[in-house]
Amino acid sequence: MANPLTAKPKASLEPERPSIVQPQITTMSVLAPALGWLIPGAGHLIQRRWIRGLLLMASIVTMFLLGLTMQGRVYKPNGGDILDILGFIGDLGSGGLYIITRVMDWGQGAIAHAIADFGTKFIIVAGLLNFISVADAYHIAIGKKP
Amino acid sequence: MTIELTHFSAALLFAVFASVVFGITQRTTAHDQLRYGLYCFAMFVGGVFVAGWLMWLVRR
Numbered sequence: 001m002a003n004p005l006t007a008k009p010k011a012s013l014e015p016e017r018p019s020i021v022q023p024q025i026t027t028m029s030v031l032a033p034a035l036g037w038l039i040p041g042a043g044h045l046i047q048r049r050w051i052r053g054l055l056l057m058a059s060i061v062t063m064f065l066l067g068l069t070m071q072g073r074v075y076k077p078n079g080g081d082i083l084d085i086l087g088f089i090g091d092l093g094s095g096g097l098y099i100i101t102r103v104m105d106w107g108q109g110a111i112a113h114a115i116a117d118f119g120t121k122f123i124i125v126a127g128l129l130n131f132i133s134v135a136d137a138y139h140i141a142i143g144k145k146p
Numbered sequence: 147m148t149i150e151l152t153h154f155s156a157a158l159l160f161a162v163f164a165s166v167v168f169g170i171t172q173r174t175t176a177h178d179q180l181r182y183g184l185y186c187f188a189m190f191v192g193g194v195f196v197a198g199w200l201m202w203l204v205r206r
Contacts, residue, residue, distance in 0.1 A: 052170050059163040066159065069149045118156045125160070129167040136171040146174055 029141040036137040037095040040130045043137025056133045064097045064126040072119025073109025074101050087120070093127025093134075154194070161190030 023029070028047065036043020041057025044050075068074075075088040091098050101107050107123065110116040139145040151159070169183025 055166055056170060059166040063160075063163045066149070069147055070151065070156070071148055115151060115156065118151070118153075122156075122160065125164065129164065132167060132171045 023142040023144070026141065029138060032137040032141040033134045036134045037093070037130065039096050040094065040126075040133060043134060044140070047137065047140050049140065060094070060126050060130050060133065061097065063122050063129070064094050067119040067122030067124075067126060068101065068107055070119030070122065071110035071113055071116040072107060072121070072123045073116070074098070074107025074123060076102070087124055090124035090127045093129075093131040094123070095130065098127065157194045158191065161187050161194070165190065 032043040032046055034043075035046055039057070040060035041053040041055075044053030044056060075084060075091045077088055078084050109120060136145065165183045165187040168186045169179045169181075173179045173182045
C-alpha cells in the first residue's frame with residue numbers, strides 16, 4: 001500500500017479555476033469615497049491626484065452652484081412621485097453641497113422661469129457626476145486605476 | 147443672486163462640466179482622458195444641434 005504522505009498526487013483532469021481576487025479593504029478605500037462624496041473631488045485630492053481632484057471639484061461644484069443661481073429646485077426626501085424620488089437620489093450625490101443647501105433652505109425653485117428647470121437638472125446631474133467621481137476615487141484606492 | 151442663461155449657453159456649460167468628469171473618470175492616462183473629454187464634448191454639442199434641427203422639422 002502506498003504511503004499517502006509520499007504518494008504523488010494524481011494529475012487532475014479538472015481545469016484549474018481562476019482565483020477570484022477580492023479587492024483589499026484599506027483605510028483609504030473607505031476614506032476616499034466617503035470624503036469624495038462629502039466634498040466633490042476630495043477623494044482624489046487625498047490620494048495626491050491633484051489635477052484630477054481640482055478639475056472634478058471645479059466642475060461639480062460649479063455645476064451645482066450654477067443650478068442654484070438658475071433658481072433650480074433641490075429635492076427633499078420624499079416617498080411620492082417616482083421622478084421626485086429619483087431627483088432626490090440625484091441631488092444626494094452632491095454630499096456636503098446638498099447638506100449645506102438644505103440647512104440654508106436654498107433651492108426652492110422658481111416655477112415661473114423656464115431656465116429654472118435647467119437649474120434643477122444641473123443640480124441633479126452634479127450629484128450624479130459626483131457618484132461617478134466617488135467610484136473613480138474608490139478604484140484608485142484599491143489599485144484598479146493608476 | 148440669479149443668472150439668466152440662454153438654452154444654448156446652458157447646454158454648452160453642461161457639456162463642458164460633464165465632459166471633464168467623463169474624461170477623468172472613464173480613462174486612465176492623461177492623453178486618453180483629454181481625448182475622451184473632447185470626444186464627449188463634441189458629442190454633447192453635436193447632439194444639441196441634431197436635437198435642435200429635429201425640433202425645427204417637427205415644428206414645420
